[in-house]
Amino acid sequence: MTKKISLCAGLIIVLLFYGNAFSQVQDSTETRGEYPYVLPILGKKAYAKGYNLPLPFSASIGTIFNKQGIILEDFSMAFTQGNEEPDFDRLQPISDLIVFGPSEGRINTLFARVEAWVLPFLSVGGYFGKVWGEQTVTLTAPIEISSVTDIDGQYYGLNLVGVVPIGPVVLQADYSWAWTTNDRLDKPVLVNVAGARVIKRFVNKTNPERFWGVWAGAQSQKLDSETSGNIPLGEALGLDETALNDLDQRWETYTMSPEFTELPRFRQELIRRAYEEIIRPGLEGLAGTTVYYKFKKRLEFEWNMLIGGTYQFNRHWAARVEYGFLQSKQQLTFIATYNFGL
Template sequence: MAIVTAQDKHLSVEDSIYFSEPYPYVLPIMGAKVHSVKIRPPLPFGVMVNALAGYQKLALDNMAVGFGNYTNAGSPTMIDISDFVVFDETKAQTSTYNVRLDAWVLPFLNVYGIVGKTKKADININLEKPFPLSVSTEVTGTYVGYGAMLAGAVGPVFVSLDGNQTYSYNPRLDKPAKISLAGLRTGPVFKFNSKPEMNVSFWVGAMYNHFNGDTEGSIGALDLAPDAPAHINEMQTSLDNWYNNLGTVDQIKYAIPYNLLEEGLTRLEDDVENGYINYAFTKAIEHPWNMVVGGQYQYNYHWQLRAEIQFLGDRTAGLFSLNYRFGIRGKNWFSK
């Protein structure tokens, strides 16, 4: 993240020479006007490499299960258990990297595109009621996206508002998963009088995450546990205990799904080698806001290193970035 800041009252020799000549780059629009009041914006184009690792708590909804047999064609009938299913805490552990190409189209507006790959995303889902069931999925895939950032400074303090949207593609998904992020950051920029190209900045802020997606899959009966028949029997016992502990009204209300689950587990136990459980659910983020704390070291106008920690809310992650900036020389667009 390059930061727009006003120049110090006493310019360095290098900056004095820079401002004595016409603005040299095609972007940003109005760059020549900013140049005339001795404000040096970031070099207009950038290539940023980002690496992120962390975990995200997920809220699950619209849970359904079905009991099938590999010897029978067709998909099993799905049983909606959303009203009474109880989950243990669900987390997704993620490791991802991406490349971001950006351009300052205005002195205060940066637009960018993203292409990246999710190296690993482990999602562990544990049902507690009406019967115990553990589902673990490992997801890898590519994603593309776009975004924009508004940024400016008041003296040595900068403020930025960033938003982007990405689309993740995975063979297990019928359509790409859409993820939206928005962040507000502010903090001081510290300059080095002896090295005008160098600075260090720190910031605090808040980030909003929005994600939803449908997940479908299956797990074979033999994969349920090392001793699958005994585990299925344990699932049946847990299902019966759950139903018998319900009040009369709830027993009447959930009689149909209970009987379907009981029949499905019985068929599963009768043919363990060929039986499987289908599952489907919707993932979302229950608490989408979290805090961010970060810092950046700018070695010169071309190179910056950045690190950021995201915490609180349902997301904990660490981000590391390397940014290279450059300019394309030519007449500044829309300048006289």
């Protein structure tokens, strides 16, 4: 029931953005004219002191692949037929018996981004993207169900990037806000991402505008915990009429097992109600039943390590790749950037 809800976990992902800090090096021996661009603020003073600033504006396109686990908690639901209003209180005691197992999202994104260096050490950017993929959700109680559904949505956001040259490296920190939405959610889901990287540059000896940059760092992602929305029951469970017959057989097997018969009587009754009023209604009107949901969610791992690299072909064009990892969490990003001045 939560497949299309957590595409933000992808969203996740969406926030591996960082500025062109690699060009901020000093060249005090070069004789230059006036700084020709409107940004960054204080750019003329920095330029006059010998700093080679990057071009102040950039436009990027990129793609991200993301895989990570999501923990679902404090689940509430209500069922409706037609235009009925959802009543969350009626099924709350039963909802407490629903236990979710591992939930994993495999998400792809395609995004466009613009950025401006407002100060020599600070950039501001905005982005918009498309997200798609699939979400696997496992229900472990009152009966085991695992379903996979498609994810299809959009995201948009803002990010800040700050850089500080320290000797032979550049220290970079960034913070992003991304909102992910689709037609199943009541409101966009916010994802906050903070990251830090230590960057080392290797300049081409014959062409100073061409260089490699490599980095390592860490990143933290945090989801807005409250999520609510609605989805057709058949789509949420990922079942058709044929598969539902098998579900009934598995339920009968479970009710005759020692795991069920050794439970206290009141517990058995609650579990029966959980199946008969939450799972079983879909057997009679799968297409016409809508489930409304509310729950809290968090990432299985909020932190991950980062390694990456960039190659700048000239002052205008650059390409980047970055890999994020921690146990089951993985994300891979490719970005192509065009830098320009105004």
